[in-house]
Amino acid sequence: MLNPMTRRFSQHWAMTEEGAIPAGIFGKFMAHNRYLHFIDNEPPRVRDKLWKLRPVIDTLQSRFMSGWTLPSKFSFDEGVLPATTRRNTTRMFMPDKPLRYGTKLFMVCDSETAYCHRKAMHPSVSHTNKQAVDSKTGAAAVVRNMKVILRDRPKGFRLVVIDRFYSSVALALQLLAMSIYVLGTIQINRIGYDKNIVERRKTRPHSILRGSFAFSRATSVPRMVACHWWDRKPVHYLATGPSKVKCPKVISDYQRWMGAVDVHDQLRLQSYSIQTTFRFQKYYKSLFMGFLDMALDRGDWYLLLHKQLLQLKSEVFVDVIIPTPSSATRARKRRRLDGHSHIQFDDWVTVSGVQKRRQRSCKVCALLRGETKKSFQTTYYCDDCSRLDAKSFLCPKARRVYGSVSKTCYQIWHEDFDSGASIPEALGKRILLRRSGKVGSRNPT
Template identity: 35%
Template sequence: MPTNLFGLYMPKNRFFHIMGYMQFSNNKSPEAHRDRAWKIRPVVDVQQRTFARGYKPPPVISFDEATLPSRSRFNPMRVFNKDKPHKWGTKVFVAACAKTAYCMRFEIYCGAKNHLRTPVPQDNNSGESAVLRNMNALLPPTSTPPWRLVVTDRFYTSVKLALELLHRRMYLTGTIQTDCSWFAKEIITTKKYKTVNRKKVMIPPQGTIKLAQNKKFPQVTAAMWMDRNPVHMLTSGGSRKEGTVSKYIVFMIYNW
């Protein structure tokens, strides 16, 4: 049909109303009891193959979560995340290139598995399991794969994950929650203030760094860096040598 003629046969609102109820899937399919994303699973599988075929996994891989905006009440995987720009939508785990942000693999979060009929391990959707599951799919285990670095945030980072990835010849670097198991409690820091010459001074001062090396696994290092708030990190491939980091300061020029 030529462009600009569709409106002669059907109004736009009528078209969207029909599309909201039109479907081409069999609701009695056995997959409906095992996979909440079964209706779009064929499309997702094609995208996974296409993404992997178009990009070679780089040395540094970023793993995080994202939200696909959707407020539809027909979406069974809709979740609310107050920390995202789009609060409502479908949560996905994303493995992307840390330099170009190219998405190499994603996994749809299908919600609490106890609502489905097929039993699965309790930690199937935990942060550690999500990282390992997607790294195994993106980079299948081989005899001597090249070393890579996986960067995560505090929801995924843990000592257990760092050791698991080392067996896969992958380093791990990321922020970490201070209540994580086996994390070095000696470097956990809270921000405090004390009065010096009638001025409030932050303790410890900004720029303070604390490091702790794991005795059993020397490659694993816990770190604390004091910015405006303490930042706790864990790494299994970072250097402990002192260095200099440049901080860029942007000046705004106003024309009067």
């Protein structure tokens, strides 16, 4: 399902290997796509434009919130679920996005990993009208979503990075009262922004060096800093939190932590997108595929974390008592690792008048090779894993990454495959040890 298929929608659950990985028997029910529903149509429909997808949205919302530890730095921006059909009543026009028509989402992502902690629809699409919601400003969306994320969470200051469409002096003061620092660009016509720091010139003159800056600190709120920095044009910033201000540091922090939502959209729309490969007549089915893309994108991060977790050893942790292995375990491990020796095979061949060592295919490379992974040859073999003249050749160089760790084929064979006794069934192959050919000259080809 994670393969980016662009030809046709049905290949995402194809049963044959035509550029896709077979994924079960779901393809037998392709004709039942017309009966794809997510909610009962009988209950009264509240004023919710996405009432057909509400159970899916609520489930994903709770899973996204509980599936990841909250970071110290957030990135707040708007995302988009592409939708060009006019039947979609949530469709908006966003000229700054690669796909300009779609459903607008307010997204709060991890600035380091681009993990989406919360996605919220525009208030006009919301399913509840029990309390008044300020839908006129982007600042209200920032406060509303940050309150939900940090509800019942440990106290402590966090940083949220926003762009100039949301930032304002009033928002910075309100977030500071909520123990949230803010960093972002700002429009110069915002109320309360220092007019002395505003640069009126549209482009940088030759007399001013690129990278020049000026800043001012608020007297009533010493944590609040305003600055402008010269690129080709002047860029104005507003930040709270730093006790020592170096404007290049502020600018580098903004460039470093701001793009998480855009990275999330790139991963979802360019690498894993099911939504963009097919057009549905029902608009809510297309939106469902967009939410499914978000779930698949998050699953890729969980897979990466799981692989990293498997590499942790007890020696990594502090004050952990490492259990002493039994004598049988020590003996078995010593026989498996310490007793094996990696030897270079003394077999020579004459090629074009030059004498060289004969190379043979590596057993681990033969198991792990594929369309994109090459198989290598080597002159080294494991003496203990060999049987008389049938040698077990294994590469001595770290050419592959197995279990998120760079290892040699010799290490993979003994540590992960248990000297050939625990080869994963997913590889679908078996090892054959063949006797070496006769020593002599290589036949011309």
